[in-house]
Structures are given as structure tokens and as C-alpha cells.
Amino acid sequence: MTEAWVTLATNDGYAQGALVLAHSLREARTTRKIHVMVTNQVSSGVRSLLSEVADAVSTVDVMDSNDAENLRLIGRPDLGVTFTKLHCWRLTQYTKAVFLDADTLVLQNADELFEREEISAVADIGWPDFFNSGVFVFKPSQETYKALLEFAVTNGSFDGGDQGLLNAFFSDWFSRASSFRLSFIYNMTSGLFYSYAAAYKKYGKTVKIVHFIGSQKPWHTGPGSSHQSEHLARWHSLHGSHVAKHTEVAGTQLVHVP
Amino acid sequence: MTEAWVTLATNDGYAQGALVLAHSLREARTTRKIHVMVTNQVSSGVRSLLSEVADAVSTVDVMDSNDAENLRLIGRPDLGVTFTKLHCWRLTQYTKAVFLDADTLVLQNADELFEREEISAVADIGWPDFFNSGVFVFKPSQETYKALLEFAVTNGSFDGGDQGLLNAFFSDWFSRASSFRLSFIYNMTSGLFYSYAAAYKKYGKTVKIVHFIGSQKPWHTGPGSSHQSEHLARWHSLHGSHVAKHTEVAGTQLVHVP
Ligand SMILES: O=c1ccn([C@@H]2O[C@H](COP(=O)(O)OP(=O)(O)O)[C@@H](O)[C@H]2O)c(=O)[nH]1
Ligand SMILES: O=c1ccn([C@@H]2O[C@H](COP(=O)(O)OP(=O)(O)O)[C@@H](O)[C@H]2O)c(=O)[nH]1
Ligand SMILES: [Mn+2]
Ligand SMILES: [Mn+2]
Numbered sequence: 001m002t003e004a005w006v007t008l009a010t011n012d013g014y015a016q017g018a019l020v021l022a023h024s025l026r027e028a029r030t031t032r033k034i035h036v037m038v039t040n041q042v043s044s045g046v047r048s049l050l051s052e053v054a055d056a057v058s059t060v061d062v063m064d065s066n067d068a069e070n071l072r073l074i075g076r077p078d079l080g081v082t083f084t085k086l087h088c089w090r091l092t093q094y095t096k097a098v099f100l101d102a103d104t105l106v107l108q109n110a111d112e113l114f115e116r117e118e119i120s121a122v123a124d125i126g127w128p129d130f131f132n133s134g135v136f137v138f139k140p141s142q143e144t145y146k147a148l149l150e151f152a153v154t155n156g157s158f159d160g161g162d163q164g165l166l167n168a169f170f171s172d173w174f175s176r177a178s179s180f181r182l183s184f185i186y187n188m189t190s191g192l193f194y195s196y197a198a199a200y201k202k203y204g205k206t207v208k209i210v211h212f213i214g215s216q217k218p219w220h221t222g223p224g225s226s227h228q229s230e231h232l233a234r235w236h237s238l239h240g241s242h243v244a245k246h247t248e249v250a251g252t253q254l255v256h257v258p
Numbered sequence: 259m260t261e262a263w264v265t266l267a268t269n270d271g272y273a274q275g276a277l278v279l280a281h282s283l284r285e286a287r288t289t290r291k292i293h294v295m296v297t298n299q300v301s302s303g304v305r306s307l308l309s310e311v312a313d314a315v316s317t318v319d320v321m322d323s324n325d326a327e328n329l330r331l332i333g334r335p336d337l338g339v340t341f342t343k344l345h346c347w348r349l350t351q352y353t354k355a356v357f358l359d360a361d362t363l364v365l366q367n368a369d370e371l372f373e374r375e376e377i378s379a380v381a382d383i384g385w386p387d388f389f390n391s392g393v394f395v396f397k398p399s400q401e402t403y404k405a406l407l408e409f410a411v412t413n414g415s416f417d418g419g420d421q422g423l424l425n426a427f428f429s430d431w432f433s434r435a436s437s438f439r440l441s442f443i444y445n446m447t448s449g450l451f452y453s454y455a456a457a458y459k460k461y462g463k464t465v466k467i468v469h470f471i472g473s474q475k476p477w478h479t480g481p482g483s484s485h486q487s488e489h490l491a492r493w494h495s496l497h498g499s500h501v502a503k504h505t506e507v508a509g510t511q512l513v514h515v516p
Binding site: 122123124125126127128129130158159160164174175176177178181183184185195196198199200202203 | 380381382383384385386387388416417418422432433434435436439441442443453454456457458460461
């Protein structure tokens with residue numbers, strides 16, 4: 001019975017996120033494995049940094065056409081990044097796993113998530129009948145992987161991303177028992193407008209995982225961000241103490257977005 | 259077995275909202291009663307307009323000190339407006355009711371809400387472990403009213419409003435069965451930032467009740483609004499055809515906010 005946190009980085013920018021995330025999991029003293037999926041666009045220097053903090057780094061390739069489903073995908077290159085995330089279901093060396101977007105950050109130990117079943121997730125603040133696909137509990141399974149690909153090729157994704165696809169596939173999430181519904185403290189997404197300051201003031205200290213949604217990522221330098229500054233500060237603190245000096249050596253840095 | 263939609267207006271501004279809301283319920287051909295609670299700050303002209311479209315208009319007064327709970331309230335004037343909403347639980351002439359904020363608008367018949375039980379509501383997009391208190395199904399009951407007042411006087415409200423109070427009182431809402439969780443189509447709140455455009459594009463047509471949260475209300479004229487313009491347009495269309503000419507006669511108008 002091996003359980004793991006799983007994340008994904010398809011380039012060196014998101015890999016900076018994955019590095020900080022992995023270090024945040026270590027600082028929170030998780031007892032579970034950390035698995036990072038990368039594509040071959042991630043430079044080898046950054047990959048070896050990932051290997052130092054993660055238990056496993058595997059390379060995934062969407063368009064490898066190893067099987068019939070992937071062959072069909074070649075006709076849908078638009079779904080590329082979406083499909084890359086689906087590869088997490090192939091990690092059947094784990095009996096259960098929690099996927100974390102590379103733009104999430106663990107503030108406190110959240111190992112209790114492994115008590116939940118597939119598919120457990122947090123309501124999306126944009127349309128709360130759907131779950132946000134930045135944090136979800138799942139059970140790796142080759143069959144589910146194939147069913148997801150089949151579904152995706154047939155139906156596409158209503159938002160062009162993995163969130164639309166996963167919500168359409170697990171469409172009964174909203175009407176399931178409350179155990180499949182995770183508290184907002186496991187995927188606190190914040191926006192500029194209406195973030196319920198009073199609730200944050202009262203419950204902010206209980207937050208365990210934050211998620212830097214949107215086009216502004218913590219590894220982007222440049223004009224202001226829409227995220228809670230204390231969480232951004234925590235990200236940069238981990239980045240500064242564990243990541244920056246190594247990634248500079250590896251020849252990659254924060255991404256400047258003008 | 260009489261069931262009713264209930265709303266509240268403590269001044270002529272919110273009363274414009276209540277008027278439009280009541281007309282929107284009529285246009286959606288509801289089979290339930292419409293009940294408007296007003297305070298005596300609402301001018302008599304507007305009150306009589308409300309009587310024309312609603313089945314019942316009742317006057318509520320928070321600080322009437324008719325009973326022990328209200329007496330204790332006199333020490334907490336800050337909770338005034340919050341407590342006014344609680345009066346809906348005293349409408350025991352109805353076996354079940356749905357409270358609608360005066361800044362909501364019904365786009366399509368939503369009478370099926372009366373099949374739900376207390377307390378059914380929609381997740382709040384600011385902190386989705388809590389429900390938004392702009393739309394909720396409840397069962398009028400003198401006992402619940404007293405328990406709510408007692409609770410409020412003892413605990414206050416963490417956000418200073420009815421939403422914090424009701425969420426603290428009905429604190430098991432998040433972990434209840436899914437039938438207590440209403441779809442976002444029954445209380446579509448929209449923000450400027452991250453409103454999940456793809457979900458709105460796909461499911462926007464299914465929305466039945468919209469809610470103009472925030473400080474900008476549809477009856478405010480002046481600088482731009484943060485709300486979906488098609489919904490604002492619908493509000494102004496109902497206001498123009500049913501409300502404006504009468505409220506002008508009654509001596510009240512849209513509120514100019516500089
Ligand atoms: O070019 C990309 C885009 C996305 N991702 C992965 O897919 C996740 C989802 O994308 P993102 O976080 O940018 O979406 P958001 O949460 O902002 O909607 C990321 O966290 C990464 O793990 C990636 O590796 N490369
Ligand atoms: O001065 C006030 C404030 C509020 N309300 C009533 O209380 C509800 C909740 O307040 P509001 O809608 O302004 O809060 P929001 O939904 O923006 O958080 C309103 O819709 C009205 O029904 C009122 O009558 N007078
Ligand atoms: Mn993300
Ligand atoms: Mn409101």
C-alpha cells in the first residue's frame with residue numbers, strides 16, 4: 001500500500017512550482033511519497049533537482065502513440081496539456097494518490113486527504129457546482145485512464161482544459177455524499193474580487209493548501225499579483241531557501257512576464 | 259399548506275429591488291405566494307406599490323422589545339439589519355418558504371426549490387464551505403427564530419452580517435447530504451475576477467436566479483457595475499416596464515451613487 005502526492009510540470013517554469021511544492025510537502029513532514037511527472041521539455045538540470053526532493057520523477061509523453069487511444073489523440077493536438085495531467089491515472093504503483101497542481105503550495109500537513117476516495121475535490125469558486133481540478137484524490141487505474149481518454153476524444157473538454165474534462169467525466173461529484181467534497185482549506189484559491197475577507201480572517205489560519213490560479217504564477221516576476229501576499233511570501237521564502245541557488249546553476253530562473 | 263417567497267427591504271433603495279424581484283417572480287409564473295417584509299423607513303407610496311405585486315407586505319421592527327430576546331438586542335444595535343432578516347422565521351403562516359435577497363432576480367420559474375428542506379442553499383463563491391445567504395429554503399418556526407436570536411446575541415456574527423450568523427448556526431450545512439446543497443443556478447453570484455467564463459458559456463442559459471452581490475446594486479446609477487450585463491439589462495427592463503413610472507409618482511427613484 002503505497003500512496004503518493006503527484007504533480008506535473010511540462011516546462012521549467014512550472015518545474016519551479018513543482019520544486020517549491022515538493023519542498024513544502026517535506027517541510028510539512030508528509031509520510032507519503034512525492035511523485036513528479038515531467039515532459040522532456042523540462043531541462044535535465046531541473047529534472048535532477050526534482051529527483052533530489054521527490055521520491056520519483058517520471059517522464060510522460062502525450063503523443064507517444066503507444067496505444068489506440070493515443071493514436072486517436074494525434075487528431076486533437078489542442079488537448080495536449082489537458083491529457084498530460086491524465087497520465088497520473090497510470091501511476092498504478094500507488095494504491096491511492098492526491099494530485100496537486102504545480103502552482104499549489106502546502107502550508108500544513110494534509111496527509112489526512114489519503115483517507116478520502118476518488119474523486120474528492122474542492123468546489124470551484126468560479127462555478128461551485130464543479131470541482132477545481134488543482135487538488136483531487138484519485139485511484140490510479142489503467143482502466144480509468146483509458147475511459148478518460150476515450151471520453152475526452154469523444155467529448156472534448158468544455159473549457160479546453162483538464163477541469164472541464166474531469167468534471168464532465170465525474171459528473172456526479174456535485175450530488176455525491178459530502179465525504180467527496182473537500183473543505184476549501186485544501187485548495188484555497190483566491191481572487192481579487194470578493195474573497196470573503198471575514199471568512200479568511202477567521203479561517204485563514206486553518207488553510208493547508210493554497211493554489212495560485214490564473215495567469216500570474218509565483219515564478220513570474222513583474223507587475224503585481226492577485227494572490228494573498230502572505231502565501232506568495234511563503235512561496236518565495238521556500239524558493240529562496242531551497243530552489244533559487246540551484247536553479248540558477250541549472251541555468252533557469254524566475255520567468256519575467258512584462 | 260401555504261408556501262411563499264420572502265424578501266426584505268429596509269429602505270426605498272432595497273424596495274426597488276424587492277419590486278423588481280416580485281415582478282420577476284410573477285413573470286416566471288410562480289404558484290407560490292410572495293411576501294415582502296419592510297421596515298417603517300420604507301415610504302408608504304412604495305409600500306403600496308409592493309402590495310400591488312406581492313400577496314403580503316408585513317412591517318417588521320427589530321427593536322420593538324416585545325420579548326426578552328429583543329430586549330437583549332438593544333445592547334447590540336450593530337446587529338440591526340442582520341436581525342431584521344431573521345424575522346422571516348416568524349412567518350409561520352407558511353409551512354415552507356424561500357428567502358430571496360432584494361438584490362436577486364428570478365429569470366425562470368424555480369418553484370421546485372420548495373421540495374427542499376431547511377436549510378438548503380448555494381455555496382458561497384468567496385468561501386465555498388459556507389453557503390451564500392441570499393437564497394435559502396427554510397421552515398418558519400417561532401422556536402427556530404428564538405434559537406437564532408439567542409445564538410446571535412451570544413455569539414455575534416463573524417462577518418457582521420446575516421451570512422456569518424446563519425452559517426455559524428447551521429454549521430453542519432457543509433457536511434450534510436447533497437440535497438441541502440443547491441445548484442449555482444439558484445443563486446448565481448458573479449464577480450469581476452475569475453467567474454469561469456467557459457462554465458457560464460455552457461450553463462449560463464440554465465441559470466434561474468441571479469444575485470447582484472456587492473456594494474453596486476442594480477438600482478444604483480453611476481459608474482460601471484461588476485455584474486453580467488445581460489442580467490442587469492433584464493433587471494432594468496423589468497424596472498422600466500413595471501416599476502419606474504410608479505416609483506416616480508411615489509417620489510422615489512434610482513439611487514445615484516457618485
Ligand atoms: O503549460 C503548462 C500548463 C499546465 N501545467 C500543469 O497543469 C496544471 C494546471 O495548469 P494551471 O495551474 O496553469 O491552471 P490554473 O490552476 O491556473 O487554472 C499546472 O499547475 C501544472 O501542473 C504544466 O505543467 N504546463
Ligand atoms: O440596508 C439594507 C441592507 C440589506 N437589506 C436586505 O438584506 C439583504 C442582504 O444585503 P445585501 O444584498 O446588500 O448583501 P450582499 O448580498 O451584497 O452581500 C438585501 O438584499 C436586503 O434584502 C436591506 O433591506 N437593507
Ligand atoms: Mn493551478
Ligand atoms: Mn444580496
